Amino acid sequence: MPSVYIETYGCQMNVSDSELMYGKLRAEGYESVDVPHGADVVLVNTCAIRENAEQRVIGRLGELRRDLKPGAILGVTGCMAQRLGARLLETDTRVQIVVGPDAYRMLPALIDGARQGERFSATDFDLEEHYEDFTARRFEGVKAWIPVQRGCDYRCTYCIVPTTRGPERSRRLADVVRETRDVAEQGITEVVLLGQTVNSYHDGTHDFADLLRAVGAVEGIRRVRYTSPHPNDFSDRVIAAMAETPAVCEHVHLPMQSGSTAMLKRMLRRYSREDYLACVERLRAAIPGLGLTTDIIVGFPGETDGEFEETLSLCRAVRFDDAFTFKFSAREGTPATRMPPEWTVPDAVVDARYDALVATVRGISRERNMARLGQRLEVLVEKEARKGDLYQARSRDFKTVLVPGTADSIGRYLHVELSGTTGATFTGTPVAERHALPMAG
């Protein structure tokens, strides 16, 4: 049986695509292996969102080239494959196949061709392609990543995704529900719905509110999450569905990117600082105890000290539970690269702003977490923690809680008291799920 190894970079959409590719190749008689050494086919599933993500892949391809067994096929898939296409074949003569996100159906045929010495790049978009007949080979046993939408119709000026993943299109609600039922039957209790702007989901008949309610009603599913929404697509219907569907977790990852309306305009985010705040207020009013996380970019072209201050002040106003912070990375072909060169923010300024942002975000997160010590909540044990004999668990509002346990604890729900925090993550002490009722007097 030929073997295949896939190395995945980037976002959860790529993790999900790797699961689909493994599934397709398994159906064609391949076995999956977890090291590249000795594999018959090695695929690198890549990310193009930042310059350093691509540089890492180029470095990694060099290492893999040296390790490949004679006759093994080396392929590049994903967003970087889509962006560079046949250029990758020219610059790296050991790479034999280059496959974009809409062409994974061709993988078995391309691998067969590579065995005959062919080299091929497949990067056409296919707006009908959702890989409905593929059965994902899932590696995580606790939660399932379920793509519900591919591509993006927003055109944020810094973002390469509309180029690498094409226009937005949604899967049919019935197909998503079918996949959710399948994973529930395998004993998985949490699903994460994936899309570039997932709450703009619309299959022609059903919107994201319908989808949340339908997936949340599948028997055996106790938790529904989704990532990443766009602030403009939180209709009242979507917020109501979130609030009224018990399985939908009380957490939203709501990308903010900047706290300055002028900057948001240059980024073409299509909302203002006030719009963003209003969205946060609507979500918090409808969903008590909502966990809120975000993405923020510093050093976008033209960012002034005042605009950066507005980002800090919006962080203080919202008080996020956590934030992913990024230094702007110019991507070839995006509108941001055509902005006036004098708008470029010097590296030293970007570094200083980045440090200030991280300190602000961490400080707020720490304060919020300290205030929660002693609270009791339900966590789902996901995996072994990196250190000690603890296990990593997750609350509904997306807090990481380290708990004692054994390998059998993975996949179980526990009730814990938050007994300690590093400021970022918690330790939890298991408590009885139900407390004895007071004796009648």
Ligand code: SF4
């Ligand atoms: S919404 Fe903007 S940042 Fe998100 S994928 Fe689409 S273009 Fe990129």
